[in-house]
Amino acid sequence: MELRDIEIFLTLAEELHFGRTAERLRVSQARVSQAISKQERRLGVALFDRTSRRVALTPVGRRLREDLQQALDLIKAGLARAEAAGLRAGQTLRLGVFGHAGHELRPLVDAFRTRYPGGDVQFGEIYGSDPFTALRTGEHDMNVLWLPIAEPDLTVGPTVLTGGRVLAVSADHPLAERGTASLEDLADNHVVDLGPGAPEYWVESMVPTRTPLGRRIPRGPAARTFHEILSLVAAGHCVHPLGEIAARYNRPPGVVFLPIHDAPTLHWALTWRSTADSPAIRVLAETAADLGPISL
Amino acid sequence: MELRDIEIFLTLAEELHFGRTAERLRVSQARVSQAISKQERRLGVALFDRTSRRVALTPVGRRLREDLQQALDLIKAGLARAEAAGLRAGQTLRLGVFGHAGHELRPLVDAFRTRYPGGDVQFGEIYGSDPFTALRTGEHDMNVLWLPIAEPDLTVGPTVLTGGRVLAVSADHPLAERGTASLEDLADNHVVDLGPGAPEYWVESMVPTRTPLGRRIPRGPAARTFHEILSLVAAGHCVHPLGEIAARYNRPPGVVFLPIHDAPTLHWALTWRSTADSPAIRVLAETAADLGPISL
DNA sequence: ACTCGTTACGAGATTCGTAATTATG
DNA sequence: CATAATTACGAATCTCGTAACGAGT
Numbered sequence: 001m002e003l004r005d006i007e008i009f010l011t012l013a014e015e016l017h018f019g020r021t022a023e024r025l026r027v028s029q030a031r032v033s034q035a036i037s038k039q040e041r042r043l044g045v046a047l048f049d050r051t052s053r054r055v056a057l058t059p060v061g062r063r064l065r066e067d068l069q070q071a072l073d074l075i076k077a078g079l080a081r082a083e084a085a086g087l088r089a090g091q092t093l094r095l096g097v098f099g100h101a102g103h104e105l106r107p108l109v110d111a112f113r114t115r116y117p118g119g120d121v122q123f124g125e126i127y128g129s130d131p132f133t134a135l136r137t138g139e140h141d142m143n144v145l146w147l148p149i150a151e152p153d154l155t156v157g158p159t160v161l162t163g164g165r166v167l168a169v170s171a172d173h174p175l176a177e178r179g180t181a182s183l184e185d186l187a188d189n190h191v192v193d194l195g196p197g198a199p200e201y202w203v204e205s206m207v208p209t210r211t212p213l214g215r216r217i218p219r220g221p222a223a224r225t226f227h228e229i230l231s232l233v234a235a236g237h238c239v240h241p242l243g244e245i246a247a248r249y250n251r252p253p254g255v256v257f258l259p260i261h262d263a264p265t266l267h268w269a270l271t272w273r274s275t276a277d278s279p280a281i282r283v284l285a286e287t288a289a290d291l292g293p294i295s296l
Numbered sequence: 297m298e299l300r301d302i303e304i305f306l307t308l309a310e311e312l313h314f315g316r317t318a319e320r321l322r323v324s325q326a327r328v329s330q331a332i333s334k335q336e337r338r339l340g341v342a343l344f345d346r347t348s349r350r351v352a353l354t355p356v357g358r359r360l361r362e363d364l365q366q367a368l369d370l371i372k373a374g375l376a377r378a379e380a381a382g383l384r385a386g387q388t389l390r391l392g393v394f395g396h397a398g399h400e401l402r403p404l405v406d407a408f409r410t411r412y413p414g415g416d417v418q419f420g421e422i423y424g425s426d427p428f429t430a431l432r433t434g435e436h437d438m439n440v441l442w443l444p445i446a447e448p449d450l451t452v453g454p455t456v457l458t459g460g461r462v463l464a465v466s467a468d469h470p471l472a473e474r475g476t477a478s479l480e481d482l483a484d485n486h487v488v489d490l491g492p493g494a495p496e497y498w499v500e501s502m503v504p505t506r507t508p509l510g511r512r513i514p515r516g517p518a519a520r521t522f523h524e525i526l527s528l529v530a531a532g533h534c535v536h537p538l539g540e541i542a543a544r545y546n547r548p549p550g551v552v553f554l555p556i557h558d559a560p561t562l563h564w565a566l567t568w569r570s571t572a573d574s575p576a577i578r579v580l581a582e583t584a585a586d587l588g589p590i591s592l
Numbered sequence: 593a594c595t596c597g598t599t600a601c602g603a604g605a606t607t608c609g610t611a612a613t614t615a616t617g
Numbered sequence: 618c619a620t621a622a623t624t625a626c627g628a629a630t631c632t633c634g635t636a637a638c639g640a641g642t
Contacts (some may be wrong), residue, residue: 001375002298018622028609035624045382052616052621060381069372069583071367078363085356086341279340314597329598348596401630471629
């Protein structure tokens with residue numbers, strides 16, 4: 001018998017309804033049924049009298065409920081106390097972001113510091129050419145990445161930023177003087193090849209290989225870091241789509257950022273290794289969820 | 297955090313030694329290390345100060361230990377109380393045996409009734425042609441079967457009987473007057489074919505297809521039940537090896553049982569579906585383990 | 593150098609969800 | 618007949634053990 005089973009038992013004892021219990025615990029109704037009958041089998045005694053219309057605790061179940069409720073409260077209190085001690089001790093979270101995005105996240109960081117007085121956030125830089133490695137090695141605790149992300153070992157948390165996209169073009173580029181760009185303008189312009197460090201579906205969502213109308217967008221010379229990309233763009237070798245935020249804090253010589261007016265809004269979410277789990281990570285995720293995304 | 301983790305934490309808090317903790321809980325040392333570091337990660341605080349020479353509780357760990365110990369005691373007490381209520385209510389165990397083996401098991405059944413006043417054992421008959429179906433359908437709660445048994449869904453419990461084997465032969469058979477038989481005598485005699493209801497490795501362990509010296513033992517006419525087998529033997533169509541117990545309570549007309557002097561001792565063990573689990577099953581298994589096997 | 597704790601990784605067990613089934617008012 | 622509980626079964630997750638490694642005396 002594990003704590004999860006106990007939780008299911010206690011919730012059902014309260015709700016007296018399998019469906020509602022399942023809903024409250026965010027599991028399937030079948031799971032509740034399975035958990036309860038396993039306990040009853042194991043104990044050799046019915047804990048609930050039930051038909052498909054009525055669920056009621058048996059006397060044995062009633063007594064068990066009292067004991068287990070008390071125990072569960074003790075455990076939760078004890079763990080909470082221990083966690084609180086950890087919170088006081090504090091922890092520094094390494095948060096990977098693109099370029100200067102950390103500056104935009106200041107409201108989040110401030111709220112985090114309020115909720116977690118001992119905690120701190122340190123920013124690390126990440127690149128589109130390699131968005132996950134630092135997370136997977138443990139160098140970063142969390143990253144802020146554009147969606148969609150579908151990695152089995154990573155958890156996607158709340159969105160912290162939303163914003164548009166810009167196209168980086170050389171100042172000499174014919175598009176430069178238009179002041180704005182469309183996804184169709186990408187056609188027949190080379191875009192930077194970010195290399196094999198990032199999954200194709202993810203790169204494609206930012207740097208498409210086809211325009212919405214289906215025209216090809218060739219992948220041009222390779223580059224890994226933000227500045228390498230901008231060098232290539234400045235030299236006129238290619239254009240490159242980026243998050244709007246890249247334009248906000250950079251004035252690279254010879255490069256112009258044009259808003260892409262017809263690209264869907266970009267969502268940037270907190271991401272972390274599913275197996276990593278610490279109060280700091282949870283607190284930052286909760287804080288971000290409560291704060292909601294910051295619009296650029 | 298699950299109860300298992302809490303148990304590991306509490307045991308380590310007591311032993312202050314990973315190896316001994318692992319031994320006490322019958323898990324690997326690695327598991328203890330994993331469980332503890334998972335908890336510490338999750339809580340964000342060290343519970344033990346440890347080097348490879350010394351393990352000590354931190355203040356946070358000391359406090360947590362008190363809370364969790366109390367909670368675990370409550371849970372254990374509550375579950376024990378509920379189980380005790382079930383024991384009083386009693387349960388009838390359907391125990392599948394071959395022929396009259398149930399009679400030999402009376403000491404076990406008596407001991408079981410003593411330990412489990414509300415419980416009872418009902419015997420059901422099983423056949424070598426189909427040893428597992430009644431278990432799998434739930435018609436029987438446990439079966440007494442000869443070893444070896446290697447079924448992924450079944451658990452093999454303590455041995456309850458040990459004994460020799462006999463060869464059933466027709467009274468007219470040349471062997472009959474010898475009064476004893478050897479496995480080599482099986483060569484060139486047909487033995488009953490029990491059909492496809494039992495796995496070959498298991499049938500083979502009782503009804504071999506080769507003698508120890510490698511001579512063939514042909515599988516003869518098919519039969520399913522004990523009496524069908526004896527009919528075929530009586531008619532002289534074949535011989536058939538059986539557990540010694542079959543000879544003890546049967547005097548079938550026209551059949552003689554000859555002890556097989558060179559066959560290894562047979563072990564008969566309690567067997568049940570691994571997923572089935574009830575106090576009655578556990579009590580019977582424990583009782584059998586404590587009593588030890590009954591020698592025929 | 594030896595003991596003891598940790599990490600990496602694969603196998604096995606367990607949980608869990610989906611969908612079909614059964615039961616009840 | 619509609620609602621709610623149960624059962625069957627496959628997928629995904631998690632536990633756990635083995636083995637190699639690292640740290641400390």
